[in-house]
Amino acid sequence: MAVSELIARLRVRLDPFELNTDITLPAKGVSVIFGPSGSGKTTLLRAIAGLQPCDGEIWFNGNYWQGNGRHRKTAERPLSYVFQEASLFPHMTVAENLDFAERYTLRPGNASKRDDLIELFDIADLMSRRPDRLSGGERQRAAIARALLRQPDILLMDEPLASLDDARKHEILPYLERLKNEFELPIIYVTHSAYEAARLGDYIVALDKGTVVSQGELYDVISDPKFPGDISREAGTVVTGIVDSVDAQWHLAQIRTGSSALITVPANNLNPGDAVRLWIRASDISLSHEPLKENSISNSLPCQIEDIRHDPNPALMIVKLRAEKIELITRITRQSASHLGLEPQMHIYAHIKTAALI
Ligand SMILES: Nc1ncnc2c1ncn2[C@@H]1O[C@H](COP(=O)(O)OP(=O)(O)OP(=O)(O)O)[C@@H](O)[C@H]1O
Numbered sequence: 001m002a003v004s005e006l007i008a009r010l011r012v013r014l015d016p017f018e019l020n021t022d023i024t025l026p027a028k029g030v031s032v033i034f035g036p037s038g039s040g041k042t043t044l045l046r047a048i049a050g051l052q053p054c055d056g057e058i059w060f061n062g063n064y065w066q067g068n069g070r071h072r073k074t075a076e077r078p079l080s081y082v083f084q085e086a087s088l089f090p091h092m093t094v095a096e097n098l099d100f101a102e103r104y105t106l107r108p109g110n111a112s113k114r115d116d117l118i119e120l121f122d123i124a125d126l127m128s129r130r131p132d133r134l135s136g137g138e139r140q141r142a143a144i145a146r147a148l149l150r151q152p153d154i155l156l157m158d159e160p161l162a163s164l165d166d167a168r169k170h171e172i173l174p175y176l177e178r179l180k181n182e183f184e185l186p187i188i189y190v191t192h193s194a195y196e197a198a199r200l201g202d203y204i205v206a207l208d209k210g211t212v213v214s215q216g217e218l219y220d221v222i223s224d225p226k227f228p229g230d231i232s233r234e235a236g237t238v239v240t241g242i243v244d245s246v247d248a249q250w251h252l253a254q255i256r257t258g259s260s261a262l263i264t265v266p267a268n269n270l271n272p273g274d275a276v277r278l279w280i281r282a283s284d285i286s287l288s289h290e291p292l293k294e295n296s297i298s299n300s301l302p303c304q305i306e307d308i309r310h311d312p313n314p315a316l317m318i319v320k321l322r323a324e325k326i327e328l329i330t331r332i333t334r335q336s337a338s339h340l341g342l343e344p345q346m347h348i349y350a351h352i353k354t355a356a357l358i
Contacts, residue, residue, distance in 0.1 A: 004027040004028060005024050005025060005026055005027050005060075005061070006024070006025045006027055006031075006048070006058070006059070006060045006061075006154065006188070007023070007024050007025075007057070007058065007059045007060075008021055008022075008023050008025075008044070008047070008048055008056075008057075008058050009022045009023075009056045009057050009058075010044075010047055010054045010055065010056030010057070010058060010066075011055045011056050012040075012043050012044075012047055012052060012053075012054045012055075012210075014043065017038075017040070017043075017210060018210050019043050019044060019047070019207075019210040019211075020210060020211055020212075021044060021205075021207075021211075021212050023205055023212060023215060025186075025188065025203060025205070026186070026202070026203055027060065027061055027153075027154065027186045028184070028186050028202075029180070029186065029187070029202035029203065030180050030186075030187045030188075030189050030200045030201050030202050030203075031186070031187070031188050031189070031201070031202070031203040031205065032188075032189050032190075032191060032196075032197045032200065032201035032203070032204045032205070033188060033189070033190045033191075033207060034191060034192070034194070034197045034204055034205065034206050034207070034228075034229075034231070035192065035206055035207035035208055035228060036192060036208065036228060036229070037192060038209075039207040039208050039209060039210065039228075040207050040209075040210040041158075041159075041190040041191075041192070041207055042158055042159075042190060043210075044190075044207065045081075045156050045158050045188065045190050048065075048079075048156065048188065049074050049077065049079060049081050049156055050065065050066070050071075050072060050073055050074040050076075050077055051074055051081075054066070060077070060078075060153070060154065061153070078106050078152050078153040078154065079152045079153065079154050079155070079156055080147035080148065080150045080154075080155050080156070081147070081156045081157075081158070082140075082143055082144055082147050082155065082156070082157040082158065082160050083143075083158055083160075084158055084159045084160065084162045084163055085163050086131070086136070086139035086140045086142065086143035087143060088139060088142055088143050088146065089131075090130065090131050090132065091130070092130070093128050093129060093130055094123060094127050094128070094129055094130075094131075094134070094142045095127040095128060097131075097142065097146050098114060098118075098127075098142075098145065098146055098149055100146075101146045101147070101149035102114065102149050104150065105149065105150055105151045106150055106151050106152060106153075107151040110151060112149050112151065113148070113149075114149060117145040117148055117149060118145065120175065120178055120182065121141040121144060121145045121175055122141065122175070123138070123142050123145060126138055126142060136163055136164050136165075136168055137164055137168035137171050137172050140160055140161070140163075140164065140172060141172065141175060143160075144157075144160065144175070144176075144179070148179075148183070148185070153185075153186075154185070154186045154187070154188065155185055155186070155187045155188070156187075156188050156190075157187060157188070157189045157190065158190045159190050159191055159192070160172075160176075160189075161173070161191075161193075161196065162191075173196070173199065173200075173358065174277070174358050176200060177199075177200065177238065177277065177358065180200060189201070194229045194230060194231045194233070194234040195234045197218075197231060197234070198218065198222070198231055198234040198235045198236060199234075199236070199238070199279065201218050202217065203215070203216070203217060203218070204216065204217075204218055204221045204227075204231075206221065206226075206227050206228055208228050213227070213228065214226045214227045214228075218235070219307075219320060219329065222235045222282075222311075222318060222329075223309040223310060223311060223312065223318050224312070225312040227312070230312070230313075232282070232311050232312060232313070232316075232318060232331060233283065233331075234281075235281070235282040235318070235329055235331065236279055236280055236281040236282050236284075236329065237279075237280050237282075237326075237327060237328050237329055238277055238278070238279055238280075238358070239257050239258075239263070239278045239280060239326050239328075239355070240257065240275070240276070240277050240278075241255040241256055241257035241258075241263065241275075241276055241277075241278065242255070242273065242274070242275055242276070243255060243256075243270045243271060243272050243273060243274040243276060244256040244262055244272065245272055246267050246270060246271065246272060247267070248267075251266060251267045252265070252266065252267055253265055253266070253267040253268075253270040253276075255276055255278065257278075257325075257326050258323070258324055258325025258326040259301050259302075259323035259325065259326050260302075260324060261299075261300060261301045261302065261323070263278065263299050263301075263352060263355055264299055265278065265355050265356075265357055266357075268357060270357075276357055277357070277358050278355040278357060278358065279355070279356045279357075279358045280328060280354075280355045280356075281354075281356075282318065282330050282331040283330075283331045284352060284353045284354050284355075285321075285328060285329075285330035285331075285332075285350050285351065285352055285353070286330070286332065286336075286350075286351045286353065287319070287330060287332060287336070287340060287342070287348050287349065287350055287351070288340070288348070288349050288351065289340065289348060289349070290349060291349050292349070292351055299351060299352040299353075299355070300350070300351050301323040301328075301349065301350045301351075301352065302323065302347065302348075302349055303321040303322060303323040303328065303347070303348055303349065303350045304321065304322050304345060304346070304347055304348070305319060305320070305321060305343065305344050305345060305346045305347075305348060306320040306321060306322050306327075306344065307319070307320040307344060308320075308337070308342055308343070308344060311331060314334070315333055315334060315335075316331050316332065316333060316334060317331070317332055317333070317334050317337040317342075318330070318331055319331075319332060319337070319342060321348070321350055323350065328350055330350060
């Protein structure tokens with residue numbers, strides 16, 4: 001039976017730089033390769049893609065891409081690659097770029113999801129334009145749709161937001177999240193941004209100076225002091241929900257999630273019944289033994305503590321909570337953890353200070 005994983009035991013020598021990895025990534029969800037500039041992230045991604053010569057072995061779902069006497073060329077690996085700068089063909093319109101990808105699909109005879117992708121990435125109005133008449137964010141959305149039309153078994157993305165300003169980054173992140181949730185396609189995502197790693201990553205590999213210094217599920221690495229950068233500061237949870245009601249007087253919407261307690265957020269243009277996604281930062285949740293009563297929008301969720309860990313910052317603790325069907329992570333001071341006498345399995349209230357709509 002094919003094993004659902006990507007194994008990369010490899011070495012790249014780019015004198016004086018050397019990359020050595022022995023990693024096993026789950027072939028599902030988003031695996032993030034994280035690390036500072038020059039740590040070897042792009043080199044690793046390129047080696048996995050067959051774009052960078054390397055020693056060692058790479059296998060995907062039980063098939064050798066390299067090793068055991070085999071070396072599959074990039075075109076023979078069932079992958080698509082999204083570069084930092086959107087790499088659409090400049091002389092073709094968006095529609096022609098998509099046509100091209102469909103012609104060279106890895107699964108001839110398998111209906112492409114062209115219409116779904118055009119809708120997912122919201123590019124219907126861009127189809128007749130050439131890349132030089134698109135914004136950076138539009139170009140990248142079209143480039144990702146094109147990469148997916150190849151119908152790969154895995155998508156490799158090298159800092160796809162790096163060339164965009166902050167506003168454009170925040171515009172594209174929700175598309176990446178929808179891609180992650182709506183397509184059962186494993187993604188390897190290179191970034192130096194702890195925020196992107198925390199928001200998109202299911203499994204994280206941290207590189208430093210060409211070596212893997214930490215790897216694991218997001219919740220495991222955020223408490224790892226070896227992890228470069230302050231990823232726990234960026235940790236949080238994405239929660240999905242439906243707008244239950246809108247308070248027109250105060251411009252607030254109440255969101256029904258997997259917890260029986262509603263979460264209140266600024267209403268923006270929401271209407272009852274709308275599906276929404278919330279990003280709740282670990283540092284925006286506080287805990288207490290009683291629900292907050294001072295007003296009706298306190299966002300107090302009854303929870304049970306699943307796990308408690310030390311944060312790399314010695315003043316802080318990380319607490320994993322379950323509020324019925326939703327899971328939350330909070331980051332609180334050691335002092336308040338001690339005052340509250342927190343212990344696994346304890347029932348507690350989580351107070352969400354802010355939940356951002358994403
Ligand atoms: N073709 C090359 N020849 C020699 N050295 C190279 C080559 N390509 C990359 N390097 C070096 O390898 C190291 C790792 O580069 P790489 O691009 O993989 O890092 P990165 O983590 O992706 O960085 P960034 O976040 O800045 O893109 C760097 O020191 C870089 O200078």
